[in-house]
Amino acid sequence: MSKSTNISWHDSIITKTERQTKNKHKSAILWFTGLSGAGKSTITVELERKLYQLGIYTYRLDGDNIRHGLNKNLGFSPEDRTENIRRIGEVAKLFVDAGVLTLTAFISPYREDRNQVRALVAEREFIEVYVRCSLEACEHRDSKGLYQKARSGEITGFTGIDAPYEEPINPELTIDTEEQSLDEAVQQVINYLLENEYLN
Ligand SMILES: Nc1ncnc2c1ncn2[C@@H]1O[C@H](COP(=O)(O)OS(=O)(=O)O)[C@@H](OP(=O)(O)O)[C@H]1O
Numbered sequence: 001m002s003k004s005t006n007i008s009w010h011d012s013i014i015t016k017t018e019r020q021t022k023n024k025h026k027s028a029i030l031w032f033t034g035l036s037g038a039g040k041s042t043i044t045v046e047l048e049r050k051l052y053q054l055g056i057y058t059y060r061l062d063g064d065n066i067r068h069g070l071n072k073n074l075g076f077s078p079e080d081r082t083e084n085i086r087r088i089g090e091v092a093k094l095f096v097d098a099g100v101l102t103l104t105a106f107i108s109p110y111r112e113d114r115n116q117v118r119a120l121v122a123e124r125e126f127i128e129v130y131v132r133c134s135l136e137a138c139e140h141r142d143s144k145g146l147y148q149k150a151r152s153g154e155i156t157g158f159t160g161i162d163a164p165y166e167e168p169i170n171p172e173l174t175i176d177t178e179e180q181s182l183d184e185a186v187q188q189v190i191n192y193l194l195e196n197e198y199l200n
């Protein structure tokens with residue numbers, strides 16, 4: 001629903017394709033989704049480091065970081081999570097238009113919200129990466145101590161405890177961080193990008 005009226009689109013002279021040609025790689029959204037503690041941030045940070053070394057233009061959008069600024073007015077109700085993902089989808093779309101390979105790390109627990117982002121961009125521009133890790137393992141890691149707070153009732157509506165996580169049905173990639181090392185995970189994504197000609 002748009003509240004704005006009397007607005008019109010003004011195209012740039014420089015196109016997305018021209019920007020991609022200049023950068024010598026395609027732009028797209030690598031959308032990492034999974035439980036808190038599954039490994040989204042760890043993998044995207046290391047992946048970005050490797051891609052940067054390869055001369056790829058990247059940018060990383062991360063749930064915790066974005067909630068410090070752009071989305072600081074949003075909490076964790078289902079409605080706020082949906083709005084969080086909607087805004088990030090729009091921001092990621094702008095980065096794709098700018099010719100940047102964009103890495104996002106959000107729990108994004110609702111399938112419909114992720115599919116809405118997929119629908120915002122062209123077919124090959126949305127690559128869903130499911131960072132799979134059992135609740136038991138995430139809870140055991142508990143790197144931020146949030147699961148303990150959720151179990152004790154200090155935090156309510158915590159994903160996996162008393163708020164849902166809807167697994168992707170047909171993600172382009174699945175990384176199992178209980179089975180794969182960080183290096184294996186990063187290499188798997190880079191191989192996908194090479195095999196599908198996002199990178200040369
Ligand atoms: N209630 C509740 N549920 C889930 N997560 C919570 C909650 N409260 C705070 N946090 C912290 O917020 C991070 C998740 O933010 P996201 O923007 O990725 O969430 S969402 O996509 O809107 O569901 C998440 O970070 P990650 O652990 O990196 O996933 C938590 O650190």
Ligand SMILES: Nc1ncnc2c1ncn2[C@@H]1O[C@H](COP(=O)(O)OP(=O)(O)O)[C@@H](O)[C@H]1O
Pocket residue numbers: 034035036037038039040041042043105131141143176177178180181182185
């Ligand atoms: N194979 C792996 N891939 C990524 N992280 C792993 C792996 N094995 C263990 N970990 C650990 O799991 C934790 C994941 O935390 P984080 O990356 O913040 O997850 P998320 O962003 O999904 O909440 C880190 O402490 C990381 O060191």
